[in-house]
Amino acid sequence: EIVLTQSPATLSLSPGERATLSCRASQSVSISLAWYQQKPGQAPRLLVYDASSRATGIPARFSGSGSGTDFTLTISSLEPEDFAVYYCQQRTNWPLTFGGGTKVEIK
């Protein structure tokens, strides 16, 4: 099973700041990695797939990068609605796995 390790667990930032979230895979997943945003009481929302492709309707301030084992989700300038939990997910190998999440909180 491929383990996805997300860091940091919590990121405390102010609106307007840049957020950099990391997802590291225990073995290569090529570019088969997705990122999701989840707000309290809501379902996850797809942000990025294939490591760097933004999903439909996702603002340009969200960008994904990386390949192999190291991936990054960057939010260029945090908006108030971006404070949430973010998960990465791989499907290179079964079983499909998610990372443990990074909470982006208001400083």
Next chain:
Amino acid sequence: EVQLVETGGVLIQPGGSLRLSCAASGLNVSNSYMSWVRQAPGEGLDWLSVIYSDGSTSYAESVKGRFTISRDRSKNTVFFQMNSLKAEDTAVYYCASFFAAKFFDYWGRGTLVTVSS
């Protein structure tokens, strides 16, 4: 617009059985790959099962042999039969569209299953 609506979550005793439903609109469950993902209280996301367009299925080890995914074409609905429920099955259960068998592009709002005596 794609909508997925899960129903069927309840408070149930350990050892009991439950069937969740996921009614879809805006997509055809028979032509799509559909999955169930759960989230225990305060925890992360946990993939459970997928049903492919050809009807084949796959399960996480944690639920294999206890849970069964199926679909009804006439109702455009996906089901999740859960047997021999345990306290650790307590979670919000989400139905999601599994695009290209790679990532989840549409999610329902989830239904809460609580397993407790």
